[in-house]
Amino acid sequence: MVFPFSAIVGQDEMKTAILIAAVDPSVGGVLVFGDRGTGKSTAVRALAALLPPMRAVVGCPYHCDPASANTSCAHCAAQKKLNGARRTERVPVPVVDLPLGATEDRVVGALDLERALSRGVKAFEPGLLARAHRGFLYIDEVNLLEDHLVDLLIDVASSGENVLEREGLSVRHPARFVLVGSGNPEEGELRPQLLDRFGLSVEVTTPRDLAVRVEVIRRRDAFDRDEAAFLRHWSPQDAKVRRRIVAAKACLARVQVPDALLECAARLCISLGTDGLRGELTLIRAARALAALDGDELLSTSHLRRVAPLALRHRLRRNPLDDSGSSVRVGKAIEELLGL
Incomplete structure (x- = not known):
């Protein structure tokens, strides 16, 4: 388990x-x-x-998406040619x-x-x-x-x-x-x-807070002693997270991204000196997904600020004159461009 x-x-x-x-x-x-x-x-x-669960073509070794017209494999193409339609099922x-x-x-x-x-x-x-x-x-x-x-x-x-x-x-x-x-x-x-x-x-990082460490030990010990009971206890919370994911997927296409935030993302990447445009694209996509998770249909600077370290810290060039970590550099750039 x-x-x-x-x-x-x-x-x-x-x-x-x-x-x-x-x-x-x-x-x-x-x-x-x-x-x-x-x-x-x-x-x-x-x-x-x-x-x-996701919907897939029955018997397909690659569990292709039946709703997609251009990502099917040879198996799905053959089944469609033979039967005229592809049977589907829900799979994990x-x-x-x-x-x-x-x-x-x-x-x-x-x-x-x-x-x-x-x-x-x-x-x-x-x-x-x-x-x-x-x-x-x-x-x-x-x-x-x-x-x-x-x-x-x-x-x-x-x-x-x-x-x-x-x-x-x-x-x-x-x-x-x-x-x-x-x-x-x-x-x-x-x-x-x-x-x-x-x-x-x-x-x-390893947590330094005493209360957090004690709670980690308590929960892990409870799981090891009685896995079934522990899973039953946390099942409602996991179900809540699952519903949040489903709702966010449904909301994702409706999230609006103002041009001003596209400019903010570009300015942030320019300030940090990231290579290429993958940083901006990832930043906007991640911020949009976070907004969907929050149930918001309009992207804000708050969403950009929260995902910027995740999307950009590993894209920075090393600066031999700056011994601060990448997270610190991203944080400084966010503070300068987006405010606290």
Whole structure:
């Protein structure tokens, strides 16, 4: 059983980032870096229980969206041609773990050896990327991931498609997922190319407040002693968070973004010297999702201020003349441009 999301004590920034990614996957994923034992993996794995089911094509190995006309795989196209329509079902949103020791075949898929040996048929066995389509791909200790897998993830994340050409197989299938990574910066840095693929970045630290630490211990101990009772106790709170996500998804398209706030976002990124325009786009998308979570249909500077550190702190160039952290630099820029 998984520890309930709503029972996690503190770490509000991390929980906010995860909820934003759940509401709007186009934000681009979440990177959670910080001390060991601060609930990083717990929060991500608890996400699966929060997400409302999604509609998918029956029997599709990639659980394609039946409402989408241009993201279907070969299986769905064949079913539609044969039957004239595609049967659908509701399935859980996938939250897939990518282990550090995973082979490339396990990640991208490979030849189905059982069918090849027993029937002499070359068939594709989908990998973790196929399972993660329309869901979340989680990598614990992402900064320790092998370089060849990093390169592979960068390619798939940018194209939204997995292409496999080997052993006489030629397979192409959709692979759009929210990338979620966690790690400890003391164990190594993340490659810049992969770091840029994360929309939001969260820094978590060990709580210093005595009352918070005591409550963490109390809840974890209660969960370990009687998981079923603990889950029953927190089920209403998790259901409330789930309803909030569903309402935010429905509200997202109605959130209006005034031109003045687009200008604020651009000025903030110029002030911080971020490269490219991905910072502004992520900032606006994340702020819009946060507004939807709050039930607001008009974006405000308050929303921008709350998500700016998440969207921009990992996009700053290193300044050898400034030894302050990226969070401090973002905070100063927000104070100067948006006020307190």
